[in-house]
Amino acid sequence: MTAGESSADEGPVYYLISDLHIGGDEQLEHVDFLDELLEFLRTLEETDEDAELIVNGDAFGLWEFTEVEGIEKFDALLEGYPELFEQLRATGENVRITLIPGNHDYELAAYDEYVERLAAYNVVLEQEEAITREVGDRSVWIEHGMQHDPNNRVEDFGNPYANPLGYHVNRHITSRAGQLSDLGRYNWLKDIQAVSPTDRIPMWIISKYFYREMHPALRYAAIPFLLLFELSVLSVFLLLLDLSGIWSLPVAVATDLIERLGLIGSAIHGLLAVNLVVVALLLLVAIPLYLFARDVRTTLDRFGIVRANEPSNPNEPYVEAAREVFESSPETAAFVYGHTHRPAVSEVDDRAVINTGTWLKRLHRHEVIFGLLPPVFYPSFRLNYVRISEVDGGVAVDYRVIDKPSPVKEELTLTERLLTYDKRIEGDVPERVVIDADVRVSEGDERV
Secondary structure, eight states: OEESOOSOOEEEEEEEEOOOOBOOSGGGGOOTTHHHHHHHHHHHHHOOSOEEEEEESOSBOGGGOOSSOTTHHHHHHHHHOHHHHHHHHHHHTTSEEEEEOOSTTTHHHHOTHHHHHHHTTTEEEOOOSEEEEEETTEEEEEEOOGGGOTTTOOSSTTOTTOOOHHHHHIIIIIHHHHHHGGGSSSSOGGGGGGOSSGGGHHHHHHHHIIIIISOHHHHHHHHHHHHTHHHHHHHHHHHHHHHTTSOOHHHHHHHHHHHHTTHHHHHHHHHHHHHHHHHHHHHHHHHHHHHHHHHHHHHHHHTTSSOSSOOSSTTHHHHHHHHHHHHHOTTEEEEEEOSSOOOEEEEETTEEEEEOOOSSOEEEEEOBSSSSOOOEEEEEOOEEEEEEEEETTEEEEEEEEEOOOOOHHHHSOHHHHHHBOOOOOOOOOOSEEEEOTTOOOOTTOOOO
16 A cells, blocks of 8 residues: 555545434534535535545434434434535435445434435435445445444344444433533533543543533632642652651751741641642542442443443454455455544555544543643544545545634633643544555455
8 A cells, every 4th residue: 555646536436424413302403514514515516526425324313313203303304404405415416425324323224215215315325234336446345333333233234123222322311411401501411422432421521510510619619629639649648758757858848948938838838738638538538439430330341331441442343344354355445434433544454444534523532731620621623534536546545624613712611721731632644545456465365
């Protein structure tokens, strides 16, 4: 596989996006990227390429509708997004638009009525777990990816009642969050879909409560004590060294300095004393709380809600699935999936493994500079699409991002921004990779 530009495209061109999650109860119906999506579709409406737009799953948030059932959810989508469906109709007159089901819109695979209803807007629904497309004499494997996630795997694909655990979590938690979101001081609970992996949701809720929902007077009274947590722990450690006679110099220097500062020193001494009491109380309750949290996590792991031992590489199940496809179909040049919301283009066995990411807002956990304060979850958008085409007999994978202003200033308080030191949001994804035409893997090849 090589990187860099190549000659003009030959043959059909495929555009791929996924995980739009359009639709849902109340606050979940708001689509932050609707204007950008409409503009993207208008661009394809005007292209003169032999192009196909493929949405590889979770175009809609059908799981997040709880007040209507079955095909009635499509009526709710039409009512909520008339401009989107009219643009799909217009774009579909120029390029083929193909949709495959994901987990959040799994009902697309379970009700044949969706095929006819979507066809009226020039959208071709293929009720399959995976599809392939030809690029020259190579092929591209395209799926959503939920079948490699034990919490969202559909054992009997196409059965409307074969809902995985993730269905019930979304129906009773995500949808409820959408119904309650606008009751808060700030409409943040609707962003629960942006928290990934889902076991970060409890800490995210604690963070938003502290920085957004907690009464300001209580929050600003607590911050000084929480910020001094590490200093207080260090003070306790040095005090123990002094009392044991091992090392008395730090305590002696600190005591002398406090006495020299007079009234200010007395205030500092009082603050440290109070903080030491807080630390002592926290340490007293920390042990039983840790044991309780560990037991709860073990229980959740037993039910498959939270996995106690997450793989070091969250993409590992999908890479293994790609290897299986490459081995069984040597002509496959690329494996495309979505589902995890982590955009990526990587090389595996001289082929491309591509994650189409999400157009939803993403939340990235950042620890505070110091102190026992909740982490801050930085919001960002990466409205990306993948373009796959043939060049010089090979397969080119182009990764593109549509600009959208950062929501950090609007959604994070000044306190959150001041307390965080690492403001990086995303890793880099190569803009272009090319799978060489002469790369083949025979059935007996055991490269890793």
